Amino acid sequence: MTPLDGARSRPAWPSVVPARPRALVVGVVAGRGGAGASTLAAAVARHLSRRTATVLVDLDRASGGIDVLLGLESADGVRWPDLADARGDVPGADVLALLPRWGACAVLSADRERPGPPEPAVVADVLHALTTETGAVVLDLDRAATAAGESLAPACDAVLVVAPRDLRTVAGTLVVRPRLDGVPAWLVVRGPAPGGLGGAELSAAVDLPVLGTLPTDRGLVAALERGGVPARGRTARAVARLVGALERELGR
Numbered sequence: 001m002t003p004l005d006g007a008r009s010r011p012a013w014p015s016v017v018p019a020r021p022r023a024l025v026v027g028v029v030a031g032r033g034g035a036g037a038s039t040l041a042a043a044v045a046r047h048l049s050r051r052t053a054t055v056l057v058d059l060d061r062a063s064g065g066i067d068v069l070l071g072l073e074s075a076d077g078v079r080w081p082d083l084a085d086a087r088g089d090v091p092g093a094d095v096l097a098l099l100p101r102w103g104a105c106a107v108l109s110a111d112r113e114r115p116g117p118p119e120p121a122v123v124a125d126v127l128h129a130l131t132t133e134t135g136a137v138v139l140d141l142d143r144a145a146t147a148a149g150e151s152l153a154p155a156c157d158a159v160l161v162v163a164p165r166d167l168r169t170v171a172g173t174l175v176v177r178p179r180l181d182g183v184p185a186w187l188v189v190r191g192p193a194p195g196g197l198g199g200a201e202l203s204a205a206v207d208l209p210v211l212g213t214l215p216t217d218r219g220l221v222a223a224l225e226r227g228g229v230p231a232r233g234r235t236a237r238a239v240a241r242l243v244g245a246l247e248r249e250l251g252r
Helices: 037-049 092-098 120-131 143-147 167-180 199-206 218-226 234-250
Strands: 024-030 054-059 105-108 136-141 158-164 185-190 210-214
Touching: 024 037, 024 143, 037 054, 037 105, 037 136, 037 158, 037 234, 054 120, 092 120, 120 136, 136 143, 143 167, 158 167, 158 199, 158 234, 167 199, 185 199, 185 234, 199 210, 210 234
Parallel strands: 024 136, 024 158, 054 105, 054 136, 158 185, 185 210
Antiparallel strands: none
């Protein structure tokens, strides 16, 4: 019997968010395909993990596993399929202890060898448990699920929309934009702009403010090809500024 067996049944995520204090929950979603949302989610989680217990959660339905992005695909620890029976009053400390680690950051990933999304009720119960045991939870949100109103974006304290500066991003962001009403949400703008679309124009087109920008970073591209998100360099410094700006916006 695992520590997760025998849990009692209770309602799903939106109705069980506990009274504060609980973890800061940050969702990251792509404005369009290939925007780099998983990379930003990982970088934000790593930055937060330097000062508080943090877990990075893979919620991309079509993901081959965010552990692959981080070079953790062979690391011991549970993935979403291992938590299929985690329902009810899930012991968050036990889940956290079973997760693989990316430095100081815990990672709850999909599994490329056992594809398929976890049940929504399992996601709700596991994430509720993790918010009571950590200081920050970063969700790599599924873009299609967000557009369909089936993601946990409404449960986030903040949502970051990764936005390359092109018209595809405008069209793609407008699809998910209605699902972000009532949620503190910002654009994280990426360059370059092949057609000259500026951050202010992009912001006006989708009616979301810009939190900050991510620079073109050749070192990041090379690191991702080798299997890993770099801890230093232009992207890491930009993410540190983004997290600082987000905390100021949220009054944390």
